[in-house]
Amino acid sequence: MDILSAARKRHTAKAYDKERQIPEELMQQVYSLLRHSPSSVNSQPWHFIVANTPEGKARVAKAAQGGYGYNAAKILDASHVIVFCSRIDMDDAHLERLLAQEGKDGRFRDDAARAGQDAGRRGYVHTHRYTTRDMPQWLEKQVYLALGTALLGAAALGIDATPMEGFDQKILDEEFGLHAQGLASVVLASFGYSSDADFNAGLPKSRLPEELTFTFV
8 A cells, every 4th residue: 555545545544453463474564664764863762662462451440440431442342552661861871872883873973973873862842851851751751652653554554553542641650650660651553454333433534624724835
């Protein structure tokens, strides 16, 4: 499926066929899309928890209770659920890890290029930590870039998906001990195949017209 067809076909699934599982080779492609998602200054401030067993999905579903109960079935009946986590801060350990990986992957022609990349990235970190003071929001924005990449990629692979912000973040963070790892949950996404109860699958897509969406100068 070409990318434009996937964008037009993609919808937010409202109900899943719990008997259908996504083949592992397709999910491996989704995981690869997540790893290769863009991020500001290649910060990669994310971690993804994949629940693909009944036990794992039940743990995630603990956060879909009370006012978020409407999302429980979308978690429990899906084939896979991914918890998108953001780093709470860009600490030295993560910055050094990024630099070492970039060096290993051959991104620096010499030591000066390596030093320049490190200084540039640390400059952004300093700005968001001390000047704009929006570090968590900046890091979360990168996680949403990964979410968009995964949703479009899943559609191209014929996989249905549901992004969800409706969950109790505190419960989920405690369930997986995220704060001790320097992480916080940001958004969930279920992946699977729609059931006949997915009313959204049959509805026409609705978007504002081009003239209200774009300004060409």
